[in-house]
Amino acid sequence: MVTVHDVARAAGVSISTVSRALAAPDRVAPHTRERVRAAADELGYRPNRAASVLRAGRTGAYGLVVPDLANPYFAAVAKGAQARARERGAGLFVVDTEENPDLEAEVLTSLAPQTDGVVLCSPRAVDRALAVLGERPVVLVNHEADGVPAVETDHAAGMRRALEHLRALGHRRIAYVGGPESSWSDRRRRAGLAAAAYDDVDVVALGAFRPQVEGGQAAADLVVASGATAVITFNDLVAVGLVGRLRARGLDVPGDLSVVGCDDSYVASLVTPALTTLRVDLRAMGRAAVDLLVADDGVTAAPLDVDLVVRSSTAPPTPAPAAAATAAPTETLVPGGTP
Amino acid sequence: MVTVHDVARAAGVSISTVSRALAAPDRVAPHTRERVRAAADELGYRPNRAASVLRAGRTGAYGLVVPDLANPYFAAVAKGAQARARERGAGLFVVDTEENPDLEAEVLTSLAPQTDGVVLCSPRAVDRALAVLGERPVVLVNHEADGVPAVETDHAAGMRRALEHLRALGHRRIAYVGGPESSWSDRRRRAGLAAAAYDDVDVVALGAFRPQVEGGQAAADLVVASGATAVITFNDLVAVGLVGRLRARGLDVPGDLSVVGCDDSYVASLVTPALTTLRVDLRAMGRAAVDLLVADDGVTAAPLDVDLVVRSSTAPPTPAPAAAATAAPTETLVPGGTP
DNA sequence: CACTATGCTGCAAACGTTGTCATCCACACC
DNA sequence: GGTGTGGATGACAACGTTTGCAGCATAGTG
Numbered sequence: 001m002v003t004v005h006d007v008a009r010a011a012g013v014s015i016s017t018v019s020r021a022l023a024a025p026d027r028v029a030p031h032t033r034e035r036v037r038a039a040a041d042e043l044g045y046r047p048n049r050a051a052s053v054l055r056a057g058r059t060g061a062y063g064l065v066v067p068d069l070a071n072p073y074f075a076a077v078a079k080g081a082q083a084r085a086r087e088r089g090a091g092l093f094v095v096d097t098e099e100n101p102d103l104e105a106e107v108l109t110s111l112a113p114q115t116d117g118v119v120l121c122s123p124r125a126v127d128r129a130l131a132v133l134g135e136r137p138v139v140l141v142n143h144e145a146d147g148v149p150a151v152e153t154d155h156a157a158g159m160r161r162a163l164e165h166l167r168a169l170g171h172r173r174i175a176y177v178g179g180p181e182s183s184w185s186d187r188r189r190r191a192g193l194a195a196a197a198y199d200d201v202d203v204v205a206l207g208a209f210r211p212q213v214e215g216g217q218a219a220a221d222l223v224v225a226s227g228a229t230a231v232i233t234f235n236d237l238v239a240v241g242l243v244g245r246l247r248a249r250g251l252d253v254p255g256d257l258s259v260v261g262c263d264d265s266y267v268a269s270l271v272t273p274a275l276t277t278l279r280v281d282l283r284a285m286g287r288a289a290v291d292l293l294v295a296d297d298g299v300t301a302a303p304l305d306v307d308l309v310v311r312s313s314t315a316p317p318t319p320a321p322a323a324a325a326t327a328a329p330t331e332t333l334v335p336g337g338t339p
Numbered sequence: 340m341v342t343v344h345d346v347a348r349a350a351g352v353s354i355s356t357v358s359r360a361l362a363a364p365d366r367v368a369p370h371t372r373e374r375v376r377a378a379a380d381e382l383g384y385r386p387n388r389a390a391s392v393l394r395a396g397r398t399g400a401y402g403l404v405v406p407d408l409a410n411p412y413f414a415a416v417a418k419g420a421q422a423r424a425r426e427r428g429a430g431l432f433v434v435d436t437e438e439n440p441d442l443e444a445e446v447l448t449s450l451a452p453q454t455d456g457v458v459l460c461s462p463r464a465v466d467r468a469l470a471v472l473g474e475r476p477v478v479l480v481n482h483e484a485d486g487v488p489a490v491e492t493d494h495a496a497g498m499r500r501a502l503e504h505l506r507a508l509g510h511r512r513i514a515y516v517g518g519p520e521s522s523w524s525d526r527r528r529r530a531g532l533a534a535a536a537y538d539d540v541d542v543v544a545l546g547a548f549r550p551q552v553e554g555g556q557a558a559a560d561l562v563v564a565s566g567a568t569a570v571i572t573f574n575d576l577v578a579v580g581l582v583g584r585l586r587a588r589g590l591d592v593p594g595d596l597s598v599v600g601c602d603d604s605y606v607a608s609l610v611t612p613a614l615t616t617l618r619v620d621l622r623a624m625g626r627a628a629v630d631l632l633v634a635d636d637g638v639t640a641a642p643l644d645v646d647l648v649v650r651s652s653t654a655p656p657t658p659a660p661a662a663a664a665t666a667a668p669t670e671t672l673v674p675g676g677t678p
Numbered sequence: 679c680a681c682t683a684t685g686c687t688g689c690a691a692a693c694g695t696t697g698t699c700a701t702c703c704a705c706a707c708c
Numbered sequence: 709g710g711t712g713t714g715g716a717t718g719a720c721a722a723c724g725t726t727t728g729c730a731g732c733a734t735a736g737t738g
Binding site: 001 | 723724725
């Protein structure tokens with residue numbers, strides 16, 4: 001192993017100078033700096049991370065905590081965060097808490113000291129997590145807490161765009177199929193819907209559904225019963241489940257009901273019909289989180305913009321909007337459709 | 340910060356005893372051990388990772404290198420690897436090389452020294468990677484190299500199962516839509532198909548397609564032209580693309596053509612028709628890779644089994660198998676369908 | 679010329695842990 | 709009772725880096 005001592009000997013300087021030449025180049029004379037660098041390159045010197053951490057306290061690594069790495073949403077965030085960390089010459093510890101609040105807190109106690117900061121993505125137990133982290137830099141993604149920097153999505157703008165789109169198509173009664181109550185994004189979306197309400201549009205917000213395919217299946221019949229001609233769902237998976245259940249009931253999307261998803265995860269373009277959805281640049285979110293971790297001034301960045309991606313799941317309502325469907329004796333058709 | 344010294348003072352022993360009591364409990368007398376543990380708990384002592392690494396050389400962290408973290412395949416492997424690492428009390432550095440061989444090699448030089456070993460998943464430049472890693476423990480996933488432990492998938496068994504299934508349904512001419520030439524999995528699958536061939540079944544292997552939706556779209560017309568009544572694809576995304584293109588041509592799946600995907604990524608169950616596919620337990624793969632990293636005897640584990648998941652994309656061939664379709668003037672219907 | 683200011687470099691002390699070696703004590707055996 | 713044995717513990721030296729402090733030029737100023 002090549003150490004500072006070897007480089008120092010080769011360059012004819014002291015180890016202090018070597019350390020400085022590489023870490024604080026402007027604190028050493030140009031010609032010395034060059035000699036040291038040449039020697040370091042020559043010998044293939046790589047500073048020992050552990051020694052550096054021990055002495056200086058900086059680890060050169062960040063942590064990313066997500067509830068489920070297999071979820072394409074978090075995978076995309078992780079990808080962005082990883083890329084940004086690498087660009088900064090840092091590593092990224094990725095931890096999957098398996099949606100388990102206890103594990104989240106536990107894992108943080110061992111993770112935190114090994115990092116220069118942690119990105120908490122959709123935390124399931126923020127209070128405990130923040131307590132564990134103490135003074136260490138944290139950035140929240142998809143969550144809010146006093147005085148903690150966060151990367152936020154402009155959910156209100158997203159809802160506004162979706163509503164505008166559906167209204168322009170002629171829809172006047174629009175349902176929202178919401179996600180888990182604990183979800184900050186869900187709360188923001190509901191608030192956004194309320195704020196964006198048009199005089200001539202009714203918004204029916206339906207309550208907590210699981211943010212997976214099953215959630216959409218469970219919500220479908222409620223949506224039909226609500227009399228809405230269009231629906232916005234918590235995420236694309238919910239939209240997929242919803243569409244599946246609607247079709248099983250003989251309803252057509254977008255003929256009988258228009259559907260707007262959220263996230264533009266890549267399933268949105270694969271299913272039939274391809275989903276109109278709200279796109280968030282998740283990788284940018286990951287990148288922004290890491291950047292915020294470094295910018296220790298604790299300033300929260302501007303919320304990330306949300307774009308509407310129009311595909312085939314939205315269309316004008318049929319002349320007699322969903323009347324036939326709502327008139328049908330829905331209950332008898334709903335085995336296992338308990339919301 | 341609480342150090343061994345603090346614990347030692349509190350327990351009335353020397354720092355050596357503290358270190359031993361926690362790291363090698365059987366080398367210290369039971370009552371002393373308990374006293375030390377009590378003191379450590381009391382003070383909330385957490386060994387400093389950096390100091391430990393510096394002195395002992397073991398980092399307590401592993402590395403995982405994947406070409407694309409946003410790909411659900413790799414995300415699943417990462418999830419498994421992460422879980423196993425955590426169970427071992429270790430961290431996991433996840434690195435996304437963005438399918439870039441140069442980046443792969445570069446990233447390894449800085450990653451390797453910070454870990455106790457690296458899992459290389461679907462490496463894009465194995466030789467360089469192995470050169471960089473030198474003597475450090477490595478495990479390959481989806482790849483083979485002399486003397487390097489690897490986690491393998493029993494692709495031959497998978498192909499055999501798919502063939503059996505299709506043959507039992509009555510198919511006698513079956514196409515395989517292959518992935519990139521550089522893919523080890525693709526080579527194994529082709530070999531498996533050749534080995535499993537039945538006397539009464541023709542297998543038509545079609546050449547390199549991109550392992551994404553577009554690859555399937557590109558392959559569709561070749562498959563139809565081949566006269567096959569069933570097709571096995573490199574992965575589920577290819578299957579999705581294939582199905583989409585077939586339907587655009589007015590063909591029915593599974594009516595005119597049965598389709599078997601690979602990987603059972605979660606899109607398989609979401610698309611219409613739901614895909615019959617070969618399931619590999621990707622999380623188990625990730626876990627196995629980390630385990631292998633630790634088992635320094637370098638023994639490669641038994642190949643992972645592959646299960647057939649039967650859904651709606653496979654059915655018996657129609658009496659006049661795809662005759663109408665092949666007879667149709669396909670070219671005129673294929674704008675932009677260049678394979 | 680003396681004195682100060684400035685810039686560069688070297689010395690040496692940490693950082694907190696692990697592991698080697700030596701010490702010590704108790705016990706058993708001769 | 710002396711000696712050997714072995715288990716338990718303590719003292720201390722690393723591991724490789726960073727950094728405060730001091731030293732030493734050189735240059736600038738009175």
